[in-house]
Amino acid sequence: xxxxxxxxxxxxxxxxxxxxxxxxxxxxxxxxxxxxxxxxxxxxxxxxxxxxxxxxxxxxxxxxxxxxxxxxxxxxxxxxxxxxxxxxxxxxxxxxxxxxxxxxxxxxxxxxxxxxxxxxxxxxxxxxxxxxxxxxxxxxxxxxxxxxxxxxxxxxxxxxxxxxxxxxxxxxxxxxxxxxxxxxxxxxxxxxxxxxxxxxxxxxxxxxxxxxxxxxxxxxxxxxxxxxxxxxxxxxxxxxxxxxxxxxxxxxxxxxxxxxxxxxxxxxxxxxxxxxxxxxxxxxxxxxxxxxxxxxxxxxxxxxxxxxxxxxxxxxxxxxxxxxxxxxxxxxxxxxxxxxxxxxxxxxxxxxxxxxxxxxxxxxxxxxxxxxxxxxxxxxxxxxxxxxxxxxxxxxxxxxxxxxxxxxxxxxxxxxxxxxxxxxxxxxxxxxxxxxxxxxxxxxxxxxxxxxxxxxxxxxxxxxxxxxxxxxxxxxx
Numbered sequence: 001x002x003x004x005x006x007x008x009x010x011x012x013x014x015x016x017x018x019x020x021x022x023x024x025x026x027x028x029x030x031x032x033x034x035x036x037x038x039x040x041x042x043x044x045x046x047x048x049x050x051x052x053x054x055x056x057x058x059x060x061x062x063x064x065x066x067x068x069x070x071x072x073x074x075x076x077x078x079x080x081x082x083x084x085x086x087x088x089x090x091x092x093x094x095x096x097x098x099x100x101x102x103x104x105x106x107x108x109x110x111x112x113x114x115x116x117x118x119x120x121x122x123x124x125x126x127x128x129x130x131x132x133x134x135x136x137x138x139x140x141x142x143x144x145x146x147x148x149x150x151x152x153x154x155x156x157x158x159x160x161x162x163x164x165x166x167x168x169x170x171x172x173x174x175x176x177x178x179x180x181x182x183x184x185x186x187x188x189x190x191x192x193x194x195x196x197x198x199x200x201x202x203x204x205x206x207x208x209x210x211x212x213x214x215x216x217x218x219x220x221x222x223x224x225x226x227x228x229x230x231x232x233x234x235x236x237x238x239x240x241x242x243x244x245x246x247x248x249x250x251x252x253x254x255x256x257x258x259x260x261x262x263x264x265x266x267x268x269x270x271x272x273x274x275x276x277x278x279x280x281x282x283x284x285x286x287x288x289x290x291x292x293x294x295x296x297x298x299x300x301x302x303x304x305x306x307x308x309x310x311x312x313x314x315x316x317x318x319x320x321x322x323x324x325x326x327x328x329x330x331x332x333x334x335x336x337x338x339x340x341x342x343x344x345x346x347x348x349x350x351x352x353x354x355x356x357x358x359x360x361x362x363x364x365x366x367x368x369x370x371x372x373x374x375x376x377x378x379x380x381x382x383x384x385x386x387x388x389x390x391x392x393x394x395x396x397x398x399x400x401x402x403x404x405x406x407x408x409x410x411x412x413x414x415x416x417x418x419x420x421x422x423x424x425x426x427x428x429x430x431x432x433x434x435x436x437x438x439x440x441x442x443x444x445x446x447x448x449x450x451x452x453x454x455x456x457x458x459x460x461x462x463x464x465x466x467x468x469x470x471x472x473x474x475x476x477x
Contacts, residue, residue: 002092002093002161003087003092003093003094003095003096003097003098004093004097004103004153004157005157005214005218006083006092006094006097007080007083007094007097007098007103007107008107008110008153009079010079010080010082010083011079011080011107011110011111012111012143013079014076014077014078014079014080015111017075017076017078017079018076021072021075021076022072023069023072023073023075023076026065026068026069026072027069029065030062030065030066030069033058033061033062033065034062036058037058037059037062084098106149106152106153109149110143110147110149110150110153113143113147113149138348140207141206141207141352141355142351143207144206144207144208145206145207145209145250145352145355145356146351146355148254151210151250151254152254154208154210154211154214154215155210155211155251155254155278155282157211157214158210158211158212158213158214158285159278159281159285161213161214162213162214162285162288163284163288164280164281164282164283164284164285164287164288165284165285165287165288165292166284167292170315171294172294172315172317172432173313173314173315173316173317173407173432174283174294174295174296174297174309174313174316174317175192175198175294175295175296175297175316175317175319175431176297176299176302176309176316176317176318176319177189177192177296177297177298177299177319177321178297178298178299178300178301178302178303178306178318178319178320179300179303179320179321179322179393179394179397180300180303180322180328180332180389180390180393180394181300181332181335181360181361182323182328182331182332182335183321183322183323183328183413184321184323184411184413184442185298185300185321186298187442188319188321188411188413189244189296189298190243190244191437191438191439191441191442192244192296192431192433192437193243193244193296195437195438196294196433196434197290197293198244198290198293198294198295198296199286199287199289199290199291199292199293199294199295199296200244200245200286200290200295200296200297200298201244201245201247201248201286201297202242202243202244202245202247203242203243203245203247204216204242205247205289206247209247209248209250209251210250210251210254210282212285212286212289213285213288213289216289244296244298245298246298246299246300246356246358247356248297248299248302249299249301249356249357249358250355250356250357251278251279251282252271252275252279252301252305252357253355253357255271255272255275255278256269256271256272256275257357259271259272260304261357261359261366262366262369263366263376264366264369264376265359265366265367265368265369265373265376266301266304266359266366266367266368266369267304267369268303268304268305268368268369268370268396269304270305270307270308271305271308276308276311276312279308279312280312280313283295283312283313300360301357301359301368303368303393303396303397304368306318306400306404307400307401307403307404310403310404310407315407316407317407317409317430317431317432318404318407318408318409319409319411319431320394320397320408320409320410320411321411321413322394322410322411322412322413322465322468322472323413323414324414324447324465325387325390325391325458325461325462325464325465326383326387326450326453326458326461327445327447327448327450328390329383329386329387329389329390329450329453329461330383330386330448330450331445332360332361332386332389332390333380333381333383333385333386335360335361336361336362336365336380336386337381338361339353339361339362339363339365340361340362340363342362343362343363349362350362350363350364365380367389367392368389368392368393368396370392370393370395370396371392371395371396372388372391372392372395373388373389373392374388374389374392382452383450383451383452383453384452384453384454384457387453387457387458387461388457390461390464391457391460391461391464394464394465394468395464397410398464398467398468398471408471409427409430409431409475410468410471410472410475411427411472411475412468412469412472413444414444415469415472416439416442417439417442417443417444418444420439420440420442422476423439423475423476424436424437424438424439426475426476427439427475430475
């Protein structure tokens with residue numbers, strides 16, 4: 001499998017050298033000189049002496065340009081030639097990868113996609129007067145995350161090269177933090193990750209999240225350091241490359257996206273059995289990346305597949321944070337506005353969020369299609385749209401099937417912020433944590449004045465909120 005990775009990297013390096021060396025311009029120049037020489041020879045009313053003299057001059061220039069073109073071709077091919085030479089001295093699978101037809105077809109698809117993307121951004125950069133073009137990191141993200149063939153290859157390599165982690169003795173099941181955004185899911189996940197050293201995907205696993213072990217090994221020599229900064233939500237939560245993040249959805253979107261991602265929204269379609277098996281392996285691979293630590297996931301879209309998560313991990317704990325409906329709905333609405341502005345300033349952001357499977361906000365916002373969901377063409381500037389979404393999602397969580405309910409833990413975010421010391425021990429027990437969870441850093445946001453909500457929608461939301469609080473109170477009881 002190392003041979004496949006080296007073949008891919010060498011091919012992409014050769015593609016980059018095509019632009020860096022200007023070999024295409026050189027070969028086009030050779031072609032132009034050849035055509036010019038032909039026109040001179042066939043031109044009438046020119047003496048043979050003049051033709052001979054012109055051809056001597058042209059042949060010298062043609063030879064020099066041809067030799068330059070051959071030299072540049074050798075430079076372009078040098079990554080592949082070097083990889084071949086090393087493989088002959090110390091075989092590592094490059095020759096087998098090069099002659100393996102499925103690999104060659106996949107490599108052709110990836111190379112064509114890379115060329116198309118590279119040329120597109122080069123044209124955009126030229127049109128804007130920026131000869132440097134897009135950052136290399138964004139280009140790599142586009143190739144790695146926006147290309148199905150690349151996702152497929154990286155996951156296949158990962159599964160073939162590494163074995164999923166297997167526990168010698170029974171361990172607590174994974175923690176899946178999932179619900180509706182803007183309920184404290186991020187800060188609770190960060191606290192769990194930082195205090196208990198759990199295994200979770202982080203920004204450092206990008207741009208190859210389906211191959212966490214392979215990418216960690218390949219990138220070990222150039223470990224990136226990025227200063228901790230406030231995330232794009234503008235909500236006072238800071239992160240860096242080692243912060244736990246909702247990257248897991250890349251897996252589900254790749255394997256099940258055609259089945260649950262629709263134009264109108266995201267449907268709660270049960271994943272295929274083979275996908276559930278692959279996800280079980282995927283979690284084991286992430287745990288191997290982090291030495292067998294307990295798996296931690298923060299992924300709001302997991303509300304669509306809770307039975308499958310319990311099928312894969314019967315001892316999993318499903319954590320559902322929630323806030324007062326009007327406040328959470330207003331936070332959702334405001335975040336949607338901010339996402340639209342950020343995407344307007346930087347169009348790449350919209351594509352990046354789509355690759356990660358994030359449809360919560362912005363120009364590609366799509367609701368979860370539970371009973372009572374808002375219409376796809378609903379008014380997202382209206383607070384009622386977000387209240388209706390809130391009611392539909394949390395109603396679905398409350399009415400989940402029995403096997404799922406047995407593993408659910410509803411967390412009232414405002415309550416745990418106000419009663420940290422009282423709720424820490426019982427909440428830690430419910431989540432099967434090894435020690436009491438330190439919640440001292442939690443702060444509840446000041447409530448906002450919200451107007452415009454319909455009375456009927458408010459009544460439905462209040463009824464669901466009361467049921468959620470009753471379920472969350474069971475933690476203390």
